[in-house]
Amino acid sequence: MSALFTDRLWRKVEPIWNSYLEHPFVKGLGDGTLDQEKFKHWLKQDYVYLIDYARLFAIGSAKADDLEKMTTFAKLLHGVLDVEMDLHRKFAADFGISKEELESTEPSAITTAYTSYMLNLSQRGGVENVVASVLACEWSYNFIGKSLAKVPGALDDDNFYSSWVEMYSSDEFTELAQETKQLMNQIAEGKPEQELAKLEEIVVRTSQLEYMFWDMVENKEDWPVNI
Numbered sequence: 001m002s003a004l005f006t007d008r009l010w011r012k013v014e015p016i017w018n019s020y021l022e023h024p025f026v027k028g029l030g031d032g033t034l035d036q037e038k039f040k041h042w043l044k045q046d047y048v049y050l051i052d053y054a055r056l057f058a059i060g061s062a063k064a065d066d067l068e069k070m071t072t073f074a075k076l077l078h079g080v081l082d083v084e085m086d087l088h089r090k091f092a093a094d095f096g097i098s099k100e101e102l103e104s105t106e107p108s109a110i111t112t113a114y115t116s117y118m119l120n121l122s123q124r125g126g127v128e129n130v131v132a133s134v135l136a137c138e139w140s141y142n143f144i145g146k147s148l149a150k151v152p153g154a155l156d157d158d159n160f161y162s163s164w165v166e167m168y169s170s171d172e173f174t175e176l177a178q179e180t181k182q183l184m185n186q187i188a189e190g191k192p193e194q195e196l197a198k199l200e201e202i203v204v205r206t207s208q209l210e211y212m213f214w215d216m217v218e219n220k221e222d223w224p225v226n227i
């Protein structure tokens, strides 16, 4: 049996993802010390990020060549719109931020760069580009969630961000990440090295964009870009 493509990807992204765990924003979620103004910035930017991210799954569903993959994308689409974005809406309600305000957030330059990169590749390529584009986001948040869940007190009620940690480390999200990894492995099987290298590049670049997203929210950058 050949080695799994996601094992090869893991070796590439592991150092980048480990650096997320050292990032002050991520650390602050685990120990509860994160400035709530910074968190509000994440909520808003992430909400508009997720709207475009959801479109990626719709593209994946349209490009899928069998019902099984079509169904997986549809499940992932539901996961973003009704589960993950609901966490954002609940946190926003606690802050007195309305759904309308969340939705009308102007994307920062990094948010636009990140979503545009994924949408561009997904529209240009086949279903393999869609899966490679969404993989790091899903898998890395699950990686962060599971790592933070091990921080003493991270899941306790007195950590304001415990529901964040709980959600991204949950069995449900672990399963979603697992399904996407399986999809990636299925699609990669039998592909020539030249194509695998292109998919690997997408996963590495999106991992770097994830880091920039953490930096953007930490620094509350909100300068937009019009493209």
Ligand SMILES: Cc1ncc(C[n+]2csc(CCO)c2C)c(N)n1
Binding pocket: 046, 049, 050, 053, 076, 079, 080, 081, 084, 137, 138, 139, 141, 142, 173, 176, 210, 213
């Ligand atoms: C910048 C950014 N990157 C990744 C995620 C996490 N994420 C995006 S979609 C998905 C799976 C299904 O909802 C997960 C876990 C996020 N929220 N924001």
